[in-house]
Amino acid sequence: MDLLGLLHDLFFDYTxxxxxxxxxxxxxxSGALGSFAMLRRQSLLGDAISHAALPxxxxxxxxxxxxxxxxxxxxxxxxxLVSTLIMIGINRYTRIKEDxxxxxxxxxxxxxxxxxxxxxxxxxxxxxxxxxKFLFGQAATLLVEDVLVMSAFGGxxxxxxxxxxxxxxxxxxxxxxxxxxxxPMTLIEILVxxxxxxxxxxxxxxxxxxxxxxxxxxxxxxxxQWTNRLSLMVALASLFGALAGVSGALISSTGAGLSTxxxxxxxASAIVIISLLLAPNRGLLWHWLARLQNRRxxxxxxxxxxxxxxxxxxxxxxxxxxxxALQVMGAKPExxxxxxxxxxxxxxxxxxxNSHWALTPTGTQRAxxxxxxxxxx
Amino acid sequence: MTSLQIEIQLIASVxxxxxxxxxxxLVLRQMAMxxxxxxxxxxxxxxxxxxxxxxxxxxxLIVGATIMGVITVSLVEVLNRTKLVKQDAAIALVFPALFxxxxxxxxxxxxxxxxxxDAVLLGELAFAPFDRLAFFGLDLPRALVVMGIVLAxxxxxIVLFFKELKLATFDSGLAAALGFSPALIHYGLMAxxxxxxxxxxxxxxSILVVALMVTPAAAAYLLTNDLKRMLxxxxxxxxxxxxxxxxxxxxxxxxxxxxxxxxTGLVFLIIFLGAPERGIIAVALRRSRQRWDFAQSxxxxxxLQHEGKPEAERESRSDHLVEHLRWLPDHAEKVIRYAERKxxxxxxxxxxxxxxxxxxxxxxxxxx
Numbered sequence: 001m002d003l004l005g006l007l008h009d010l011f012f013d014y015t016x017x018x019x020x021x022x023x024x025x026x027x028x029x030s031g032a033l034g035s036f037a038m039l040r041r042q043s044l045l046g047d048a049i050s051h052a053a054l055p056x057x058x059x060x061x062x063x064x065x066x067x068x069x070x071x072x073x074x075x076x077x078x079x080x081l082v083s084t085l086i087m088i089g090i091n092r093y094t095r096i097k098e099d100x101x102x103x104x105x106x107x108x109x110x111x112x113x114x115x116x117x118x119x120x121x122x123x124x125x126x127x128x129x130x131x132x133k134f135l136f137g138q139a140a141t142l143l144v145e146d147v148l149v150m151s152a153f154g155g156x157x158x159x160x161x162x163x164x165x166x167x168x169x170x171x172x173x174x175x176x177x178x179x180x181x182x183x184p185m186t187l188i189e190i191l192v193x194x195x196x197x198x199x200x201x202x203x204x205x206x207x208x209x210x211x212x213x214x215x216x217x218x219x220x221x222x223x224x225q226w227t228n229r230l231s232l233m234v235a236l237a238s239l240f241g242a243l244a245g246v247s248g249a250l251i252s253s254t255g256a257g258l259s260t261x262x263x264x265x266x267x268a269s270a271i272v273i274i275s276l277l278l279a280p281n282r283g284l285l286w287h288w289l290a291r292l293q294n295r296r297x298x299x300x301x302x303x304x305x306x307x308x309x310x311x312x313x314x315x316x317x318x319x320x321x322x323x324x325a326l327q328v329m330g331a332k333p334e335x336x337x338x339x340x341x342x343x344x345x346x347x348x349x350x351x352x353x354n355s356h357w358a359l360t361p362t363g364t365q366r367a368x369x370x371x372x373x374x375x376x377x
Numbered sequence: 378m379t380s381l382q383i384e385i386q387l388i389a390s391v392x393x394x395x396x397x398x399x400x401x402x403l404v405l406r407q408m409a410m411x412x413x414x415x416x417x418x419x420x421x422x423x424x425x426x427x428x429x430x431x432x433x434x435x436x437x438l439i440v441g442a443t444i445m446g447v448i449t450v451s452l453v454e455v456l457n458r459t460k461l462v463k464q465d466a467a468i469a470l471v472f473p474a475l476f477x478x479x480x481x482x483x484x485x486x487x488x489x490x491x492x493x494x495d496a497v498l499l500g501e502l503a504f505a506p507f508d509r510l511a512f513f514g515l516d517l518p519r520a521l522v523v524m525g526i527v528l529a530x531x532x533x534x535i536v537l538f539f540k541e542l543k544l545a546t547f548d549s550g551l552a553a554a555l556g557f558s559p560a561l562i563h564y565g566l567m568a569x570x571x572x573x574x575x576x577x578x579x580x581x582x583s584i585l586v587v588a589l590m591v592t593p594a595a596a597a598y599l600l601t602n603d604l605k606r607m608l609x610x611x612x613x614x615x616x617x618x619x620x621x622x623x624x625x626x627x628x629x630x631x632x633x634x635x636x637x638x639x640x641t642g643l644v645f646l647i648i649f650l651g652a653p654e655r656g657i658i659a660v661a662l663r664r665s666r667q668r669w670d671f672a673q674s675x676x677x678x679x680x681l682q683h684e685g686k687p688e689a690e691r692e693s694r695s696d697h698l699v700e701h702l703r704w705l706p707d708h709a710e711k712v713i714r715y716a717e718r719k720x721x722x723x724x725x726x727x728x729x730x731x732x733x734x735x736x737x738x739x740x741x742x743x744x745x
Contacts, residue, residue, distance in 0.1 A: 043466040044410050051584070093657055094649065100595045103409035104645060107588030111638020118632035210417065214473030221462050221470060259484055262477035269474040276461055284459060
């Protein structure tokens with residue numbers, strides 16, 4: 001299918017439009033709230049919460065018998081929140097570290113959810129079809145009703161984030177300062193966690209338990225590379241999240257056997273890789289280029305000062321010397337010619353005859369300057 | 378019990394011990410979540426190896442999965458070393474991506490092959506005894522043979538390198554200074570976690586791998602300060618959870634792995650609450666006792682200061698404490714009763730008098 005056809009479908013194909021809208025909303029919300037989690041070094045909290053939501057979903061269904069998205073989401077949210085509070089408790093009251101607490105909560109809650117789910121499955125009165133969606137996510141089955149619920153919860157979460165922007169910023173960057181100003185930092189922390197829980201549970205249906213953690217962290221990690229400002233980062237993370245969601249939905253609509261969740265995660269990962277490589281200032285590619293340039297410059301300067309050293313053995317400073325002699329003096333003989341050409345381009349040296357090179361007067365000055373700098377330092 | 382039931386319980390116990398041993402080091406080295414990452418990405422190793430050798434039975438699959446586990450760890454470290462993302466974010470970026478690749482490869486190129494994602498994540502121990510192979514002339518379940526070998530490898534690794542593991546875990550700087558390579562130990566441990574994860578997830582699923590690696594070890598960590606004892610305890614807790622989980626699953630007719638994970642959680646909860654020194658209840662009791670002891674010391678010091686002085690009669694009346702020590706009347710009464718019970722003071726016609734023990738306590742408290 002060509003790109004135009006895809007775009008056409010995006011706007012006019014009912015199912016695809018619904019799915020794309022759903023995962024787009026999810027990307028925006030999880031990108032924005034994931035930023036706070038990532039900056040607060042709680043990237044793996046998303047993983048734990050998404051797993052811990054499973055028993056909540058199943059229990060909500062068992063208690064109400066309803067499969068409406070709003071009931072299941074509420075169940076998931078309650079379980080996610082309870083799990084987070086237990087995690088904080090384990091952390092605070094024992095010597096068990098955060099990573100172990102996360103692992104315990106994640107696996108035990110998920111195992112318990114699985115126990116309930118299979119228990120339910122074998123009970124002929126209550127078919128649990130539809131609950132499985134929460135395990136692996138089936139974006140393709142998103143209905144307009146689901147998208148509406150997702151948008152309502154997500155919109156509420158974003159609104160609260162904007163309302164408490166200043167408080168969240170304080171919590172993220174200088175919790176103690178916030179406490180000294182009299183802000184109830186523990187309450188703010190709980191609020192931020194509740195919002196993260198909301199962001200995660202609205203995504204479970206679309207991408208599933210395992211991959212939801214990537215939707216929390218990947219857009220935020222990508223956005224972090226482009227800016228040092230929180231507001232810009234949150235906006236960018238939302239954008240990246242939506243981009244990953246919609247492009248993932250589009251790509252998976254083209255091929256059979258491409259489930260949406262994994263494709264969305266790979267799109268998000270691609271955005272992360274591009275950001276890590278290309279982002280201005282922090283990008284790895286620029287660092288490598290800068291290092292390469294630096295190394296070249298040092299080599300070239302070395303060749304120039306070597307030539308100066310040779311020339312100083314003679315009465316006239318512009319006495320030509322064989323490139324081979326310079327090659328013997330350096331650690332990297334193969335790069336000497338390259339350096340000589342670079343120096344010639346700057347007018348510091350000139351080629352005398354066949355492979356002999358001589359300093360120009362400006363080259364002599366430059367070399368003297370370099371030697372002085374080096375001795376001075 | 379039928380031989381089928383015994384076999385399932387045997388497999389579950391062997392898996393539990395095999396997971397608990399490397400789990401102890403993960404918990405101590407604060408790398409518990411690495412088990413989560415590895416137990417997911419080994420799937421990619423299995424898929425790639427399956428495409429290369431074309432069979433799901435080949436032992437090369439385990440080799441491929443183990444290598445993928447180690448690759449996962451090194452990818453996390455490479456990302457972490459760029460300093461562009463923190464370690465927790467690096468884990469959360471790497472493993473969902475690799476897992477997604479695996480899921481896509483399976484759904485696109487390996488449809489119909491017995492390699493489905495549900496089974497990998499959730500496992501179904503109940504079916505494990507039906508997959509059998511001949512091992513030295515014995516007809517045994519494949520999972521039991523595989524996990525028995527994995528357990529043997531883990532035990533050998535820990536016994537041979539116990540000193541190195543201990544040193545690298547508690548003081549990696551010293552380990553490096555003494556010429557042991559912490560990196561080598563680190564990757565050895567990660568290889569052990571990977572091989573355990575891949576061996577186990579066939580039978581119990583990747584989530585239970587995390588439950589069995591982290592939860593018993595964390596519970597054991599609350600019970601002891603001794604590494605060897607911690608290894609033993611977490612193995613025992615693992616086996617208890619395995620057996621308890623099996624019987625609960627039978628009783629409820631539910632998934633065994635989920636039931637085992639729930640029981641590990643239950644055991645952890647019991648230890649979390651009731652551990653003799655570090656349990657919540659013990660800590661709360663100790664704190665409250667300390668508070669009363671402190672108040673009692675204050676009271677005896679106060680009485681000692683004024684004992685035998687002209688103002689003693691006024692100062693040693695119980696209602697005066699409210700004014701002088703700024704205690705609420707209720708609280709003052711409770712402290713007095715506590716001190717009375719401990720034999721530090723006695724009441725005589727509205728006056729509080731120190732006993733010999735009380736005097737000693739006050740003097741000691743003042744020296745401190």
